[in-house]
Amino acid sequence: xxxxxxxxxxxxxxxxxxxxxxxxxxxxxxxxxxxxxxxxxxxxxxxxxxxxxxxxxxxxxxxxxxxxxxxxxxxxxxxxxxxxxxxxxxxxxxxxxxxxxxxxxxxxxxxxxxxxxxxxxxxxxxxxxxxxxxxxxxxxxxxxxxxxxxxxxxxxxxxxxxxxxxxxxxxxxxxxxxxxxxxxxxxxxxxxxxxxxxxxxxxxxxxxxxxxxxxxxxxxxxxxxxxxxxxxxx
Amino acid sequence: xxxxxxxxxxxxxxxxxxxxxxxxxxxxxxxxxxxxxxxxxxxxxxxxxxxxxxxxxxxxxxxxxxxxxxxxxxxxxxxxxxxxxxxxxxxxxxxxxxxxxxxxxxxxxxxxxxxxxxxxxxxxxxxxxxxxxxxxxxxxxxxxxxxxxxxxxxxxxxxxxxxxxxxxxxxxxxxxxxxxxxxxxxxxxxxxxxxxxxxxxxxxxxxxxxxxxxxxxxxxxxxxxxxxxxxxxxxxxxxxxxxxxxxxxxxxxxxxxxxxxxxxxxxxxxxxxxxxxxxxxxxxxxxxxxxxxxxxxxxxxxxxxxxxxxxxxxxxxxxxxxxxxxxxxxxxxxxxxxxxxxxxxxxxxxxxxxxxxxxxxxxxxxxxxxxxxxxxxxxxxxxxxxxxx
Numbered sequence: 295x296x297x298x299x300x301x302x303x304x305x306x307x308x309x310x311x312x313x314x315x316x317x318x319x320x321x322x323x324x325x326x327x328x329x330x331x332x333x334x335x336x337x338x339x340x341x342x343x344x345x346x347x348x349x350x351x352x353x354x355x356x357x358x359x360x361x362x363x364x365x366x367x368x369x370x371x372x373x374x375x376x377x378x379x380x381x382x383x384x385x386x387x388x389x390x391x392x393x394x395x396x397x398x399x400x401x402x403x404x405x406x407x408x409x410x411x412x413x414x415x416x417x418x419x420x421x422x423x424x425x426x427x428x429x430x431x432x433x434x435x436x437x438x439x440x441x442x443x444x445x446x447x448x449x450x451x452x453x454x455x456x457x458x459x460x461x462x463x464x465x466x467x468x469x470x471x472x473x474x475x476x477x478x479x480x481x482x483x484x485x486x487x488x489x490x491x492x493x494x495x496x497x498x499x500x501x502x503x504x505x506x507x508x509x510x511x512x513x514x515x516x517x518x519x520x521x522x523x524x525x526x527x528x
Numbered sequence: 529x530x531x532x533x534x535x536x537x538x539x540x541x542x543x544x545x546x547x548x549x550x551x552x553x554x555x556x557x558x559x560x561x562x563x564x565x566x567x568x569x570x571x572x573x574x575x576x577x578x579x580x581x582x583x584x585x586x587x588x589x590x591x592x593x594x595x596x597x598x599x600x601x602x603x604x605x606x607x608x609x610x611x612x613x614x615x616x617x618x619x620x621x622x623x624x625x626x627x628x629x630x631x632x633x634x635x636x637x638x639x640x641x642x643x644x645x646x647x648x649x650x651x652x653x654x655x656x657x658x659x660x661x662x663x664x665x666x667x668x669x670x671x672x673x674x675x676x677x678x679x680x681x682x683x684x685x686x687x688x689x690x691x692x693x694x695x696x697x698x699x700x701x702x703x704x705x706x707x708x709x710x711x712x713x714x715x716x717x718x719x720x721x722x723x724x725x726x727x728x729x730x731x732x733x734x735x736x737x738x739x740x741x742x743x744x745x746x747x748x749x750x751x752x753x754x755x756x757x758x759x760x761x762x763x764x765x766x767x768x769x770x771x772x773x774x775x776x777x778x779x780x781x782x783x784x785x786x787x788x789x790x791x792x793x794x795x796x797x798x799x800x801x802x803x804x805x806x807x808x809x810x811x812x813x814x815x816x817x818x819x820x821x822x823x824x825x826x827x828x829x830x831x832x833x834x835x836x837x838x839x840x841x842x843x844x845x846x847x848x849x850x851x852x853x854x855x856x857x858x859x860x861x862x863x864x865x866x867x868x869x870x871x872x873x874x875x876x877x878x879x880x881x882x883x884x885x886x887x888x889x890x891x892x893x894x895x896x897x898x899x900x901x902x903x904x905x906x907x908x909x910x911x912x913x914x915x916x917x
Contacts, residue, residue, distance in 0.1 A: 383590050384619075399586035399594075402618065405555075405562060405658060405694040406585070412558035415724040419858060421827065425723075440619065445664040448696040452557045460723045460858075 298345070298428065298463040300489075301338025302331075302500075304524045308510040309502050314426075314461040316505070317454040317484060321468045322491025326498050327517045328467055329353075331491070332430055333362060334522050335465065340374045345426045345463075346418035348411060350378040352436035355385070356395040366520035374424065376414035378407060402440045404449045411453065415460060429457055433467035434481070443477045447484070454484045465489070500524075530653050530688045533571020534564060535757050536745050537715065537730070542738035544571075547651055549737060550679040550689040551713040552659070552706060557694055559728045560749045561717040565655045565692040566594065567754050572653040572688075573605040580645055580654045582612040584632065584661040588625055591657065599752025610649075612641060614662070635666035635674050642678055651686040654678075660694040668702045675710060712736045720746075720830060720913050723858040727760065727830050729914055744805060744914055746830070762807045762909065763825050763859075764796070765850050766835030767843040768814035771866040772796065774896040775835055776811040779906060783809070795821065802903060805910050816846075819853065826854045831913045832861040833905065835896075838873035844882055860912040863891040864905055869898070 296311020312318065322328050339345035351359060356379035363370050372394055380398040382389030389397045396410040411429065418424045431437075438446055450466070457464040466485070468478070470492075482488075487504030492512075499512040514525045529544040532551075538544045545551050555561025565581075572579045583591055588611040595602050602609060614629035616622060627645065631637040645654065656662070663671040675691070682689045693706060707714055713735040719725030731744035745757050764772050773796045777783045780798025796811030810829070812822045826832070832854045836847045851861065863885065865876045874882070876891035885891065890908045894901035 383593075384587070399590045400615070400619075402615065402661065403585040403658075404696075405557065405660065405692075408557045408694075409560050409562075412719065412725045416726045419724040420726045423827065425858075441664060445696075448698065449557075451697050456558070456724070459721075 297461070298339070298426070299343065300335050300502075301342065302334070302522065302524065304513055305500070305502055305510055309506040312463055312487075312505055314463065315458040316486045317457055317464040317466070318487045318489055318505070319466050319468060319482065319485045320489040320491070321470050321478075322500075323470050323493055324472075326491045326493050327515075327522075328491060329432065330517050330520070331489075331500070331522060332432055332465065332467060333359075333520075336428070336430060337363065337368050337370065339428050340371050341369070343426065344371075344374065344424070345428050346374040346376070346414075346422065346424045348376045348378065348414040348418070348427065348429045350380065350398075350407060350411065350429070350431045352380045352401045352431075353433060355379055355382045355389070357382075360394075368520060373422070374418070376417065378410040378414070380407060400440075401437050404437070404441065404445065408449065408453065412456075415456070415462075419460060425461060427460060427462040429453070429462055429464045431464070431466045433469065435467070435469040435472050438473060438477070443480055447480060450481065450484050530568075530577060531571040531575055532564070532568045532690075533574065534567055534730075534755050537732075538571075540732055540738070540740070541713070541735055545653075545688045545690070545713070546737055547686045547688060548683040549712040550682060550691070550710075551715065551735075552691045552693050552711045553715050553717055553730075554707060554733070555692070555694050555717040556719055557696055558725050559717055559719040561694065562657065562692045563749050563755060564715070564717060564730070565657060565690055566591070566598070568653065568690050569609070569655050570595070570598075570600045570602075570754070573602070573608055576608075578608050578610075578650060578652040579605075580610045580612060580627075580649065580652055582614065582642075582654070582656045584614045584656070584665075585658045587615055587621075588613050588623075597751045598754045600754070610645075612645070614638065618665070632662075633665040635662075635670040638662060638666065639674050639677070642674075643681065646678065646681045646685050646687055649687075651688075653688045653690060654682070656689075656691040658694070659691040660696060663698070663702075668698055672702065672705055672710065679711065707733060718914060720860070722860050726858070727913070731914070744910075759799075760807050760830035760913075761825075761828055762809050762831050762833065763822075763829040763854060764809060764811040764833045764835060765822055765854060766814060766833075766864070767837070767840075767846040767850065770814065770835040770837045770840075770843065770847070771896045772811045772814065772835050775833065775864060775866065775894070775902060776809050778896045778899040778902045780809055785811070795825070800906065802906055805906075807906075814850075819850075822850060822853050826859065829854070829859055831909050832859050833864050833909065834861055835864045835866050836879065838865045838867050838879065838893075839870045841874065841882060844879075848883060860909065861889070862905055862909045862912060863889065864896075864901075865891055865893050866896050868893045868901070869895045
């Protein structure tokens with residue numbers, strides 16, 4: 295049995311799972327359903343594989359994320375969920391921390407975000423004695439809007455290292471087409487593999503690169519509600 | 529003198545920070561180092577001082593909220609605390625603060641504002657919420673040059689300068705300067721890590737006005753309350769009759785055991801104070817039926833001593849199993865090769881081989897009944913726990 299799986303059966307069958315300590319970039323164009331794919335991986339990991347999931351959100355509030363699962367009748371095991379919310383404070387809302395939600399002061403505050411990630415890692419790894427942990431950062435693109443590439447590289451250098459040391463799985467979302475090639479190439483050095491998404495002729499395609507000896511074939515997928523449907527490989 | 533307001537730190541620094549001096553809180557990423565700067569703001573205000581807080585990575589309003597969360601009443605100090613806002617301009621928002629750095633990715637704009645403050649305000653404590661953010665935006669060399677100037681000016685105008693700095697992997701040259709010559713004092717703030725960070729400590733790396741002996745303190749951050757020192761728990765485990773109780777008693781300034789017929793059936797408990805470190809020591813029973821106690825105690829410990837009887841290799845399998853229980857919690861550990869005075873005792877290296885231990889795991893030769901090697905072992909474990917800072 296492999297250390298981590300995505301829950302997307304067709305892809306898992308080809309790659310045979312993801313080794314612990316891996317850091318993966320999830321890259322794709324805007325509006326291609328990256329969030330839903332990430333939510334899907336999160337739900338599968340927490341509910342089916344008893345993974346603890348730490349999600350850093352720079353795009354929507356923690357409550358908003360949890361509402362999505364509720365609205366789609368997916369019951370998250372909350373004892374294994376930790377969300378670092380980097381949005382709520384800057385929107386001036388009344389953001390309150392609780393067992394599942396920690397609030398970072400802004401997407402610029404990488405030090406603060408780092409502290410919250412470390413706290414959740416300790417919480418799950420030591421206090422709850424769960425060594426299967428996934429860290430999702432959604433998204434690097436927002437962080438890159440406020441900080442330059444060297445700064446983000448240094449931040450990721452530290453945290454991809456921590457993921458390795460903890461035997462966890464890191465997934466980092468980035469928008470394709472929003473950053474220059476050089477920036478993406480720089481960041482890619484830090485990752486062991488890619489979950490790649492592209493849109494072609496109104497079709498969404500997904501594949502995984504770098505985890506298995508050869509890239510997986512491109513699979514066409516459709517999103518209906520909470521459902522991620524792989525229609526066929528090509 | 530300005531007080532940092534951080535327990536034990538003022539004592540270590542000989543009362544606090546003298547006027548004209550600079551100090552940096554040098555934090556490893558992932559630990560709560562930025563609270564130190566904030567608590568120093570409060571420390572200054574409480575003693576009637578004036579304070580300037582330079583906010584770079586979030587809105588001043590959010591910092592004010594954080595202060596409230598710590599339960600520090602700032603209302604009475606309203607006219608004594610000023611904010612420099614370099615965040616709102618960064619995200620293109622309006623700022624209501626008195627001091628604003630209008631172009632926060634150019635160090636010259638910082639220079640102008642900070643120099644202005646240094647020259648105009650009465651002797652104050654100027655705290656930089658995040659020097660690393662300024663460095664990220666303005667460049668490493670440029671920022672260091674500016675800091676050098678501010679520190680010089682502060683000396684002339686009798687201010688105290690305090691910086692929060694997160695030690696991201698900047699160039700070695702930059703990190704060496706910050707840990708070395710740039711500031712009068714360097715306080716390191718680190719995390720105890722084996723596979724994840726699970727405890728935090730601070731220590732004085734340097735201070736040119738106070739004599740520094742090697743001192744580290746573990747701390748927790750409470751809301752409300754702020755930084756609080758806390759005493760870590762260290763676990764002593766090992767097979768039956770390996771000498772755990774003897775070890776706990778040898779190491780402790782005071783200790784008790786819960787015994788029946790000369791063997792420990794519940795646990796040993798001791799407290800050690802040594803070279804500025806203090807810890808509570810818990811010894812587990814060795815018999816298998818008490819394994820749940822090891823599990824229970826492991827979850828809250830900071831490190832582990834595994835005691836083995838060097839003359840009794842037949843117990844090593846059992847010892848290994850006990851180590852596995854505690855290792856699964858990711859705790860740093862040291863192997864104690866006890867009873868080194870007895871004939872036939874295996875050497876530490878031989879024990880390492882039998883255990884298939886990685887090279888970097890310390891195996892310390894000890895004669896617990898004569899207190900030989902026990903404090904060396906304690907230092908080795910503390911080094912493992914704090915990463916040797």
